[in-house]
Amino acid sequence: MLSGAPSSTKSVNRGPGLTDVGVVGAGPVGLAIAWRCAQRGLRVSVYDDRPGSGASRVAAGMLAPVAEAYFGERELTGLLVESAARWPAFAAELAEASGVDLGHRTEGTLVVGLTADDLAEAGRLWSYQQGLGLPITPLRPSALRDREPALATRVRGGAVAPGDHQVDPRRLVAALRVAAERAGVTFRPTRVGTLSEVDARVTVVAAGCGAAALTGLPVRPVKGQVLRLRAPAGGPPGFRHVIRGYADGEPVYLVPRADGEVVVGATVEERADVEVTVGGVLRLLHAAAELVPELTEYALVEAVAGLRPGTPDNAPVIGALPGRPGMLAATGHHRHGIVLTPVTADLITELIVSGEPDPALAPFSPARFSKERPWN
Amino acid sequence: MLSGAPSSTKSVNRGPGLTDVGVVGAGPVGLAIAWRCAQRGLRVSVYDDRPGSGASRVAAGMLAPVAEAYFGERELTGLLVESAARWPAFAAELAEASGVDLGHRTEGTLVVGLTADDLAEAGRLWSYQQGLGLPITPLRPSALRDREPALATRVRGGAVAPGDHQVDPRRLVAALRVAAERAGVTFRPTRVGTLSEVDARVTVVAAGCGAAALTGLPVRPVKGQVLRLRAPAGGPPGFRHVIRGYADGEPVYLVPRADGEVVVGATVEERADVEVTVGGVLRLLHAAAELVPELTEYALVEAVAGLRPGTPDNAPVIGALPGRPGMLAATGHHRHGIVLTPVTADLITELIVSGEPDPALAPFSPARFSKERPWN
Numbered sequence: 053m054l055s056g057a058p059s060s061t062k063s064v065n066r067g068p069g070l071t072d073v074g075v076v077g078a079g080p081v082g083l084a085i086a087w088r089c090a091q092r093g094l095r096v097s098v099y100d101d102r103p104g105s106g107a108s109r110v111a112a113g114m115l116a117p118v119a120e121a122y123f124g125e126r127e128l129t130g131l132l133v134e135s136a137a138r139w140p141a142f143a144a145e146l147a148e149a150s151g152v153d154l155g156h157r158t159e160g161t162l163v164v165g166l167t168a169d170d171l172a173e174a175g176r177l178w179s180y181q182q183g184l185g186l187p188i189t190p191l192r193p194s195a196l197r198d199r200e201p202a203l204a205t206r207v208r209g210g211a212v213a214p215g216d217h218q219v220d221p222r223r224l225v226a227a228l229r230v231a232a233e234r235a236g237v238t239f240r241p242t243r244v245g246t247l248s249e250v251d252a253r254v255t256v257v258a259a260g261c262g263a264a265a266l267t268g269l270p271v272r273p274v275k276g277q278v279l280r281l282r283a284p285a286g287g288p289p290g291f292r293h294v295i296r297g298y299a300d301g302e303p304v305y306l307v308p309r310a311d312g313e314v315v316v317g318a319t320v321e322e323r324a325d326v327e328v329t330v331g332g333v334l335r336l337l338h339a340a341a342e343l344v345p346e347l348t349e350y351a352l353v354e355a356v357a358g359l360r361p362g363t364p365d366n367a368p369v370i371g372a373l374p375g376r377p378g379m380l381a382a383t384g385h386h387r388h389g390i391v392l393t394p395v396t397a398d399l400i401t402e403l404i405v406s407g408e409p410d411p412a413l414a415p416f417s418p419a420r421f422s423k424e425r426p427w428n
Numbered sequence: 429m430l431s432g433a434p435s436s437t438k439s440v441n442r443g444p445g446l447t448d449v450g451v452v453g454a455g456p457v458g459l460a461i462a463w464r465c466a467q468r469g470l471r472v473s474v475y476d477d478r479p480g481s482g483a484s485r486v487a488a489g490m491l492a493p494v495a496e497a498y499f500g501e502r503e504l505t506g507l508l509v510e511s512a513a514r515w516p517a518f519a520a521e522l523a524e525a526s527g528v529d530l531g532h533r534t535e536g537t538l539v540v541g542l543t544a545d546d547l548a549e550a551g552r553l554w555s556y557q558q559g560l561g562l563p564i565t566p567l568r569p570s571a572l573r574d575r576e577p578a579l580a581t582r583v584r585g586g587a588v589a590p591g592d593h594q595v596d597p598r599r600l601v602a603a604l605r606v607a608a609e610r611a612g613v614t615f616r617p618t619r620v621g622t623l624s625e626v627d628a629r630v631t632v633v634a635a636g637c638g639a640a641a642l643t644g645l646p647v648r649p650v651k652g653q654v655l656r657l658r659a660p661a662g663g664p665p666g667f668r669h670v671i672r673g674y675a676d677g678e679p680v681y682l683v684p685r686a687d688g689e690v691v692v693g694a695t696v697e698e699r700a701d702v703e704v705t706v707g708g709v710l711r712l713l714h715a716a717a718e719l720v721p722e723l724t725e726y727a728l729v730e731a732v733a734g735l736r737p738g739t740p741d742n743a744p745v746i747g748a749l750p751g752r753p754g755m756l757a758a759t760g761h762h763r764h765g766i767v768l769t770p771v772t773a774d775l776i777t778e779l780i781v782s783g784e785p786d787p788a789l790a791p792f793s794p795a796r797f798s799k800e801r802p803w804n
Contacts, residue, residue: 281706330657333709334713337710338710349707350706351703352704352706352709352731
C-alpha cells in the first residue's frame with residue numbers, strides 16, 4: 053500500500069528522498085513523537101490541517117497518576133506513574149528547546165469531599181491508591197484548610213497527592229511545535245483521509261478520535277465539557293493546588309494557573325457532538341462553587357467541549373498495527389493524553405529506531421483488539 | 429455652542445446645507461427617532477461608531493408593560509402601556525419598510541412561582557397589577573401546564589399576561605437601520621466625545637449610558653448578564669410563551685424565539701463592568717432549569733453582559749435639556765428600552781417638528797433632575 057514502506061518497523065535508516073516518519077495528528081502525542089524522532093536524526097513530517105485543535109485544546113493538563121489510579125486499571129496506572137516520572141525532565145528540556153513557558157506547576161493535588169458521602173467515596177479510592185503504594189496522604193480538615201483557605205468551610209475532608217502536578221496543554225502544544233520545527237520536522241497542513249496519502253517509511257497514527265476511521269481501531273469519542281474562568285482584577289487564583297473533589301456526588305476538578313486562569317472540568321459523556329449544554333455547565337459551576345465559593349466572583353471566559361479518544365479498556369493503543377507493516381498507532385489516550393505524552397513519545401521513538409517494542413508496551417498493543425475486531 | 433443652532437427646539441424647518449437633526453447613538457431609540465424624523469421630511473444624521481452595540485445587543489426584547497408594572501412606578505407604567513399599545517402597528521410598519529422579520533411574537537407571558545414563597549411574591553405583584561386594571565389573570569396549576577407542558581411539575585402556580593409580547597432586539601436594530609437608511613438618514617460611524625461635534629439644528633442624545641458624560645444627566649450603568657440558549661436538533665423551543673418566574677427567590681425570565689433561541693436573563697447589578705461571572709451564570713441557569721427542566725438539554729451558545737442606562741427614579745429621560753437650546757435627551761430607559769422605543773420616537777419627533785412637548789412627557793423631562801444636579 054505504501055510506496056517504499058518497509059515490511060516491518062525494524063530499524064528505519066535514512067534513505068534518499070523519502071520521509072522516514074510520517075505522523076498523522078499534531079496534538080501533544082503526535083508532536084512529541086515527531087520531536088523525539090527528529091532528535092534521533094530521522095526525517096519527520098507531521099500531517100494536520102488544524103494542529104492542537106483536538107482533545108488537547110480542551111484538556112486541563114493534570115499530571116495525576118495517583119488521583120487517576122482507578123480500580124481495575126493497574127496496567128494503565130503503571131504507565132501513568134512512569135510517564136509522570138518523566139514529566140519534570142521532559143518539561144525542562146522542552147522549555148529549553150522551545151523557549152516557551154509550559155505553565156508546569158508542582159504544588160500537588162488536593163482530593164476533597166464536600167459531604168460525608170462524598171468524603172466516603174473519595175476515601176475508598178485513596179485507600180486503594182495507598183494500597184498500591186502511591187503517594188497520597190489524608191489530611192485533617194484543619195490541615196486541608198491551612199493548605200488552601202479558599203476551600204469551603206463545608207468541605208468535610210480530603211487528602212494530598214504531592215506528586216500530581218499540572219501543565220497548560222495549549223502552551224504544551226505551542227512549545228512542541230516550536231521544538232519540533234527547530235529539530236527539523238516538516239509540517240504539512242493537510243487533513244489525511246486515508247493512510248495511503250502518507251508518503252513515509254513508517255506512519256504513526258496519532259490522530260485521537262480520528263484514528264478509528266484511519267485504522268479501524270475501536271477508538272470512540274467521549275465528550276467532555278470544560279470551562280475556563282479568570283480570577284478577578286488580573287490576579288492569580290486564590291488557590292495553588294489542583295483541587296479534585298466530589299460535591300454532592302458530582303465529580304469536578306479545578307486547575308489554577310499562574311496567569312489567573314482556572315480550568316473547571318469535566319463532564320464525561322458517551323456522545324460525539326461538541327455542544328456546550330446548559331446541564332453540563334450548570335453541574336460543573338455548581339460543584340466548583342460548592343468547593344471553592346470565591347469562584348462565583350470569577351469571570352467565565354470560555355465554555356468548550358471536546359472529544360477524548362476512548363477505548364474499550366480505557367487504556368491507550370500504542371504500537372504496531374498487526375498485519376499492516378510500517379504502521380504504528382499512538383492513540384486512545386482518553387483522559388490521559390497530556391500525562392502520557394512523554395512515555396508515548398519515548399516508546400514509539402524507540403520502537404521506530406530499534407525495530408523492537410519495549411516490553412512496557414505489551415499491555416497497550418493494538419493487537420489486543422484484534423480478536424474482537426479485525427482490521428479492515 | 430452649536431453653529432446655527434436655534435435658540436429653542438421650536439419648529440425645525442429645513443435650511444440650506446445643514447442637518448436638521450443629529451442623533452447621538454444608534455440603538456433602537458436613536459434609530460427609531462432618526463427614522464421617524466426622516467419620515468417627516470427632516471434631514472437626519474446618526475452618530476455612532478458601533479451601532480447596536482449597547483444595551484440592546486444584550487436585551488431580551490420583552491414588551492411587558494403589565495409584568496413590568498412595579499409598585500411606586502405608576503407614571504412609568506402608563507408610558508409602558510402606551511408604548512406597548514403602539515408596538516403592533518410599529519412592528520408591522522417597520523417590517524414592511526425594512527423587509528426584515530423582527531421576531532415579533534404575541535403569545536403572551538406567563539408569570540410563575542416555583543415554591544409557595546415564590547408564588548406568594550409573584551401574587552403580591554399581580555394583585556397590584558390587577559388593581560391598576562392591567563390584563564393579568566391567575567391560572568390554576570392545571571391550566572398553567574395546559575398552556576406550557578414544559579413547565580416543571582414543581583411549579584406551584586402562575587398567571588397569564590396575554591398582552592405582554594416580545595421582539596428580537598438584534599433584528600429590531602437591523603430593521604431600523606435599513607428603514608432609516610431607506611428614509612434618507614445619514615450614518616456617521618464616529619464616536620461623539622462632546623456635543624459640539626454634532627453639526628445640526630437639533631441634537632438628540634440617545635446614547636444610553638454614554639448620555640451621562642455628554643450631558644451631565646444622572647444616568648448610571650446597571651449591569652445585566654444574559655444567556656442565549658439554543659433548542660436541540662435545530663428545532664424551536666419546547667414552549668411558546670415568555671416565562672417570567674421566581675425560583676427559590678431568584679427572578680428569571682425565559683424568552684423563546686421561533687428560530688430556536690431562548691434568552692435567559694437577567695442579573696441586575698450596580699456595576700459598570702461587562703464581565704460574565706460564574707455567580708451570574710450559575711444563578712440564571714439554575715433558576716431557568718428549575719422552571720423548565722428540558723433547558724438542561726439546550727446548548728449554551730452565548731453569555732454576555734451589558735449596561736442598562738438607569739436613572740434615580742427608574743424612569744427614562746425624554747425631552748429638552750434645560751438651559752441648552754436645541755438639545756434633547758432620549759435616554760435612561762433602563763430595562764425598558766425596547767418596549768419604549770415607539771413612544772419615545774413618536775414623542776421626540778413631535779417635539780422636534782412642533783416645538784411643543786406632549787403633556788405625556790412631563791413626568792420624564794430632564795428638568796426633573798435639575799434641582800439635584802445642575803448641568804455642567
